[in-house]
Amino acid sequence: MPDDGSRYELVEGKLRKMAPAGDAHGYLALRIASRLERHVDANGLGRTYAAETGFKLSSDPDTVRAPDAAFVGRERVEKAGRVRGYWPGAPDLVVEVVSPNDTHSEVIGKALAWLAAGSRMVLVVDPDKFTVTVYRSRDEIRVLTADAGDTIDGADVVPGWTLPVGELFA
Numbered sequence: 001m002p003d004d005g006s007r008y009e010l011v012e013g014k015l016r017k018m019a020p021a022g023d024a025h026g027y028l029a030l031r032i033a034s035r036l037e038r039h040v041d042a043n044g045l046g047r048t049y050a051a052e053t054g055f056k057l058s059s060d061p062d063t064v065r066a067p068d069a070a071f072v073g074r075e076r077v078e079k080a081g082r083v084r085g086y087w088p089g090a091p092d093l094v095v096e097v098v099s100p101n102d103t104h105s106e107v108i109g110k111a112l113a114w115l116a117a118g119s120r121m122v123l124v125v126d127p128d129k130f131t132v133t134v135y136r137s138r139d140e141i142r143v144l145t146a147d148a149g150d151t152i153d154g155a156d157v158v159p160g161w162t163l164p165v166g167e168l169f170a
Contacts, residue, residue: 024127025097031168032095032125033069039161046074054086057117067114069095071158090117093157097125111135121157130169
């Protein structure tokens with residue numbers, strides 16, 4: 001990746017420059033990541049990763065993506081040992097915060113690409129709609145809202161982790 005101070009993702013061998021995160025984006029990414037990390041660390045479940053961490057999803061052509069937050073389970077962390085460079089493969093849980101310039105089709109495409117690469121759950125946080133869309137598969141998609149009193153549930157991916165959507169957007 002170029003070392004010019006900009007953020008990039010490598011998608012099918014092509015560099016995609018990413019704009020810096022705005023206020024709501026950065027706030028929500030940290031808010032969900034910090035609550036996730038607290039639970040993961042307290043229960044020895046694995047590792048939580050912040051934005052800027054690259055995950056190498058494929059080779060020839062290479063795809064390296066950096067979610068806004070991620071989690072990899074303990075068994076996979078132990079099996080991989082010390083990783084130099086990008087994490088080899090997709091995280092178990094991905095958090096993506098929608099940016100103002102993201103189109104609806106891009107957001108869906110990115111979530112489905114994470115699942116196709118091996119992620120078990122993708123959370124798409126939309127700061128404008130105050131929603132969290134949970135992707136488990138192409139057919140298992142659920143939209144959570146604060147108004148409905150919904151709660152994010154880590155289920156079998158991050159056992160025991162929950163976060164009320166209203167608390168995320170507070």
